Amino acid sequence: MVKEKINRLLLPSIILYRSIAICCMAILIVVQAKLIYNTYELKNRQYNLDEKELINDAYKQAIRNEVLFPGGAKILRQHIDKNLVKFQELYTNGPKEFEAFQKQVSEELYKDLTRYSTMDSLFRAIHTQLALTNDLQFLLILNNIAITFDGISYIPIYHKGVFGDAPVNIREVGQGMLIDGDLSFANRENLVTSISISDPSPNTLQVSFSLYVDQYNRQIAILKQMVPTLSLSLMSIAFVLLIYYFTYRNWLKQKKLADMKSDFLNSITHEFNTPISAILVANKSLQNPDIITNYTRVNTLTGIIKRQTDRLQTLVNQALDITSMSKENIEKESHDLEKLLEEIINDYELKTPEKVQIRYTAFTSGSIVPLNRFLFTTMLYNIFDNALKYNNAAIKNITVITDWKERHLTVSIKDNGIGMAESTISHIFEKFYRGKHNLQTGGLGLGLFYVKQSLEAHGWRLHLQSQIGVGSEFCIFIPYHTNNTGL
Structure with missing residues (x-):
């Protein structure tokens, strides 16, 4: 009851602390992600700055007095200069005809510029000239073509979107028509140069174009540069997670220990109250003048007091022996x-009821073993007590067998009790632990813990097998020594 009240009081605090921990962890991850993203963006902007300038x-040196690529200016003049007069007439007299002619000239210009482009060979030459080691790709984009009839105002012939939703046979990338190159995207990070050429004279052109250059695996290269940052960030998150994990696990252990201590106090109160109550009742009865003269009644009551005193x-002793047991201080x-x-x-067998059968079979003989007789006896008694206490069979059976196994002398104790689940087996040897079952049994939760301590004090080991509804088997492994058996 007390433990349930404590758990009800602790539950809101547990939920609050867990929620705060999760929120703090989420905030840390968001902050780390933001920092990593900002670092990536910074490195992305600064990536290949030296190569860009070169x-x-x-x-620019290669296309001096040229447009786009060597020979590009000639192609532009062929399509624009010869049509200047027609452009002017249509622009003045027929806007619809001007738009149709504008589209026609742009498509024809696009075909010739892409067909006769020398940019690929020019870029290879630049790559060789500068001895660039990176596997670079490029995009050459024509952004804008405009003409002026008066040297002041410019009339667009082409720019991206000039034709609206009308279909056009021009491949567009980024902010203009793609002239040459195989780079998959164009953005400000891989922009090398953007050039605009114009002449403030009547009947002239204004041309704008851009060159983009980048590595084909730019993102991977940037991420490789960020490996130290990423590693430190992930390590810090992992470190904090580990701290949270171990803190939470230790808290659970402490809570479990507190629960077990609470159970222990409840159990020991009950276990001590029972013999104390019996002693008090017997003592009160002995104070009765009618009983004090009855030898048989007095003998019975003193027997009760003796038994209950022995139980106390x-x-x-069981609680005290647990605290003082170790390998160093036991005498063998x-x-x-x-x-x-x-x-x-x-x-x-002398103190067991009639409906208990203990069978003993020895497949070994003359096995001389160094041990502490008191601890060994108490350990076996605790196992026997457990076998009978957690047993609802009509005839309770305990089978004890000695044998050789894995070069060890073994003592097997098997019962036909209620058995244990795996979850119980993993905790059954812990101090104050009492398994969950339907049988109403007393005890302090120290019996099997005492068994474990005795085994460790002797340097032995125990293997436990159990099946619910079938029973349990405790197998003690005693290390083999030639002087144990005289072999």
Whole structure:
């Protein structure tokens, strides 16, 4: 009841702390993601700056007095200069005819510029000239063509979107028509140069074009440069997650320990109250003048007091023995294991009810084992007690077998009790732990913990197998030594 009240009080705090931890973790991840993104954008803008300047200078030098590429100016004059008069007439007298002719000239110009482009060979020459090691790609885009009849105002012949939704046989990329190149995208980060040529004289052209150059795997190259930043960021997040994890796990352990201590206090209160109550009742009865003269009644009551006092002493000793047990402070003597087991079983059978059968089979003989007799006896008694306490069979069976297995001397104790689930087995040897079951049994949750401590004190190990509804088997492995058996 007390534990349930405590859990109800703690539940809102647990939810609050967990929510705060999750929110803080989410904020940290968002901040780290923002920082990484900003770092990527910064490196993206600064990437290949030296190569851009070199390519820009070489390209401008190569197309001096040219447009787009060597030979590009001639193609432009062929399509625009010869049509200047017609453009002027249509622009003045027939806007619809002007738009149709504008589209026609733009498409024809696009065909010739792409057909006769020398940009690919020019770019290879620049690449060789500058001894660039990167595998670079380029895009050459014509952004704008306009004409002026008076040297002041310009009339567009082509720019992206000039034809509206009308179909046009021109491949457009970025902000204009694609003249040459195989770069998959154009943006400000890979823009090398944007050139605009004009002459403020009547009947002249205004031409704007752009060159874009980039590595084909730019994003991967940038991410490689960011490996230290990414690693540190991920490590910091992982480190914080680990701190959260271990903190939460330790908190769960502490909570579990607190729960077990609470269970222990509840159990020990019950276990101590039972014999104390019996002693008090017996003592009160002995104060009755009618009973004090009855030898039989007095003998019965003193027997009750003796048994309950012994039980209290056993409970106290069990709790104290747990705290002082270790490999270093136990005294061992050599014992014939088979004979000792027979004595222990015979003594235990004296206090068991008739509906309990203990079978002992020894497949070994003359096994001399160094052990602490008291600890060994108490350990077996605890296992036997467990086998009977958690058993609802009509005839309760315990089978004890000694044998050799894996070069170890083994003592197997098997019962036909209620068995244990895997979740119970993983905790059954913990201090104060008591499994969840329907049987109303007493105890402090120290019996099997005592077994574990005894095994560790002797340097032995235990293998436990259990099946619900079938029973459990405790198998103790005692290390083999030639002087144990005389072999």
